[in-house]
Amino acid sequence: MHSPAANQTGGPSVPVSLGRLDGLVSLASNVRANIIDTGFSVDAMARSFSAKGLTLDDLVTLSGGHTIGSAHCTTFGERFRVDANGSTVPADTAMNADYAGELIRxxxxxxxxxxxxxxxxxxxxxxSRFDNAYFANLLAGRGLLRTDAVLVQNATTRATVEAFARSEGSFFAGWAASFARLTSLGVKTGADGEVRRTCSRVNG
Ligand code: HEM
Structure with missing residues (x-):
């Protein structure tokens, strides 16, 4: 089986294994500790990834998932602040000024x-195209989420962003490897899991 979303928008075809089971626990309180908030620093994201066995390179590569789709304004409100004159201005001076204006509008x-x-x-x-333009946008101060924008402010992650902006082939190759690692995390087999009848709750 091949992962369809990236491939259908022009990205690489990534083989993924089928047949992983759903877990036997479904608790909203387990979610927050396992996902990255848009306010996270590179170091905090690196810790989350490392706890799952993923590297800093995986972080940059998988953030490239943001080459497609959109985000609601509420998810990047933290990129702006109100100044002494009551005007909305970027919180981060590295944000491209034209881009900031577009987002505010x-x-x-x-x-x-x-x-x-x-x-x-x-x-x-x-x-709507899975390509490496996301990385060029980051370098141009046109990263949307805070977690996207900070990837160019850390020397290690910036080097990977630059490499992917130069070479779409290296992004695609990296994506295939990182995505395969992502889909094989915490796989449950046998009595450790089940096929849920409703995705959001355990059978019972
Ligand atoms: C690194 C940490 C990440 C954070 C903090 C993050 C955060 C977000 C947020 C806040 C949105 C907007 C949701 C909305 O407003 O509806 C979003 C959208 C999206 N994210 Fe991420 N994300 C992360 C990693 C990833 C990864 C690893 C992938 C893929 C492998 C991914 C793929 C996407 C896609 C495709 C969208 C667009 C969804 C749509 O258009 O409906 N993200 N992300």
Whole structure:
């Protein structure tokens, strides 16, 4: 079986194993500790990835998933602050000024609060194409989420971003390897799992 989403939008074809079982526990309280918040630093993301056996290179590579799709304005509100004059300005001076203006326009609701329904492409210019433009955008100060933008502020992750921006082939090869690792984390077999009848709850 091949992972379809990346492939159907122009990305690499990645073989994935079939038949993994769902877990026997389904608790909302288990989720938060296992996912990265958009406010995380590179170091905090590296710790989360490392706890799952994934590297800093995997972090940069898999963040490239943001080459497709969009994010709601509420998920990157932290990229902006209100200055002494009451104007909304980027919290991070490395954000491209034109890009900041575009985001502010796209997200401003009528009453001047951040729109909760509006969404913006994660990879401006080619959000429906799985390509390496996401990495060039990061280098140009056009990363959307805070967790995307910080990848160019750490020397190690920046070097990988630069390599992927130069070579789409190296991003695609890295993606295939990292995605395969991602899909093989914590695989449950035999009595450790089940096939759920409803995805969000255990059979019982
Ligand atoms: C590194 C930590 C990550 C964080 C903090 C993060 C966060 C987010 C957030 C906040 C959104 C917007 C959701 C919304 O507003 O509806 C998003 C969208 C998305 N993310 Fe991530 N993400 C991360 C890693 C990944 C990875 C590893 C992949 C793929 C392997 C991925 C693929 C996507 C895709 C495809 C979308 C667009 C979804 C859509 O258009 O409906 N993300 N992510």
């Amino acid at each position: 796209a997200c401003s609701a009528v009453n001047n609060t951040v729109s909760s329904t509006a969404a913006v492409d994660c990879d401006e210019g080619s959000a």
